[in-house]
Amino acid sequence: MSSLMSFLRAVIAACLILLPGTPAVAERLSAVARVDPAHSRLEAGRRTIRLDLALSQPVPYKIVTLNDPPRLVVDFHEVNWDGLSRQSLMEGVRRGVTDMRFGAFRPGWSRMVLELDGPWGLTGAALGRDGQTGLSMLRLSLAPIPLPEFIARARNPEEVLWDLPRRAPIEGTPRQRQRGERPLVVVLDPGHGGLDPGAERGGLREANLMLTFARELKEYLLRAGGFEVILTREEDVFVPLENRVSIARAAGADLFLSLHADALADGDASGATVYTLAAEASDAASAALAERHDRADLLAGLDLSSHDDLVAEVLMSMARTETAPRSEKLADALVMGIQARGGQMHKRPRLRADFSVLRSPDIPSVLLELGFMSNDYDLARLRSPSWRAQMADGIVPALKAWGAADAAEAQLLRK
Ligand SMILES: [Zn+2]
Known part of the structure; x- marks a missing residue:
């Protein structure tokens, strides 16, 4: 796995070097998204934490969990937080999330941080379009995980990386290799x-x-x-x-x-x-x-x-x-x-x-x-x-x- 990690690091390093000039997705989505407070919410129970963040448009984002203290960090490229209130999001949240903050992070980047009351791991992250409101919804979910796993997953904030997609699972049965007797x-x-x-x-x-x-x-x-x-x-x-x-x-x-x-x-x-x-x-x-x-x-x-x-x-x-x-x-x-x-x-x-x-x-x-x-x-x-x-x-x-x-x-x- 270490060679995979070093490969990923090399990929990311290469990507960061090329990023300013690469006109792919990042550029198109670089305009600022506005948060929609009315359609955003945070819920935390014994088994799950859920954050729904409503945005005016899709934005690139990256997620990392950090330890000491345990927290979830989401960086956006980029979000205007105007109108979003920490108090109203935290209202009714008694466990899971002890505090949160959000704001500009560095030029072009916005950050949201959830302070966690223990080792929680990310179980889902999806940015999709809400059919009813037309808003882009970032839906994050977390579940409790063992502390050693949390520590293993937690990354150095200096190394906040784009989370790369998981490998495709094997599904279906492989077909017989063709021998020229069919199209x-x-x-x-x-x-x-x-x-x-x-x-x-x-x-x-x-x-x-x-x-x-x-x-x-x-x-x-x-x-x-x-x-x-x-x-x-x-x-x-x-x-x-x-x-x-x-x-x-x-x-x-x-x-x-x-x-x-x-x-x-x-x-x-x-x-x-x-x-x-x-x-x-x-x-x-x-x-x-x-x-x-x-x-x-x-x-x-x-x-x-x-x-x-x-x-x-x-x-x-x-x-x-x-x-x-x-x-x-x-x-x-x-x-x-x-x-x-x-x-x-x-x-x-x-x-x-x-x-x-x-x-x-x-x-x-x-x-x-x-x-x-x-x-x-x-x-x-x-x-x-x-x-x-x-x-x-x-x-x-x-x-x-x-x-x-x-x-x-x-x-x-x-x-
Ligand atoms: Zn392509």
Whole structure:
């Protein structure tokens, strides 16, 4: 686990360096949200503490528990607390929370602190839209946990980190590996959507561009024949990363292709890049990209109650031993296919990073960055129907070729 922690630290360090220039989610949500006191409340009983905070719009937030004295700290980017009263929130609270405070923390950041009467652990944190009021509701829940666990979870305030999403659980039964006797089931995953627009530039959103491309690519695949195609989202809605993986499993996917076109602080980067999963990212930019994608999930809300299951983790790494080389070959095939049709590839077309969406233990999965919205030429290409057709034209035979080679390998293994 220590290597994982040092990896996470490296990711966060890279992210903090890149943050001022990265126009992803944080920037779009950087406007100040106003708290709505009438729809906010705090409840504390013997077994649970619940905080509902009503906000005029979603904001990035991070949560940390600290010891000595035990407290929960929520940082927002950022909230105007005008009108919120400590007294009225604390009214009727007799246990759990002994005191609270909130206010500006440092430029761009607001903080709320709940003083706890003992070791309480976070069991849920979700930021969602309330259908009735239209307000963004941050709902936090806590439950008592043993003191040693609390101490283990409590972090140094100097190291307040973005809580990263949990690993996707294994659900459903893995499908028999395809041997070429049925259509290849392709799950296309248009990145982002809804609350999470992805990269934005010149009034264009990555989420919409990718949905358009996914729909077009689906048509190309169906026209070519030999494919069954499922999209992880059909419209501009938010789909948690974990669900995208579950959709692929439920569909019995033979391969998973996540589609993105992000923006980098370095506006010179251009061309397509194919990513495969790795705990150690190829470089800081790849690490930051993966972290940004995962963070989008957190913004929209995430259940923190499930803990990493060691047994599941071992099973998953065993399954990945077989799947990882198949993903690598899929990525190679895509690079070759796109290049064969004259598509522009990045100077380093094959990279690795720890993308949650690539963590299927048994479905070959790759993430294709079609280009960089931060680059003028790439942005123009992404908008061009003929360029997108050219890309699709390279991807379709690549998936065909990979499917055939993968089936032949499965036949060989069977003998
Ligand atoms: Zn993206």
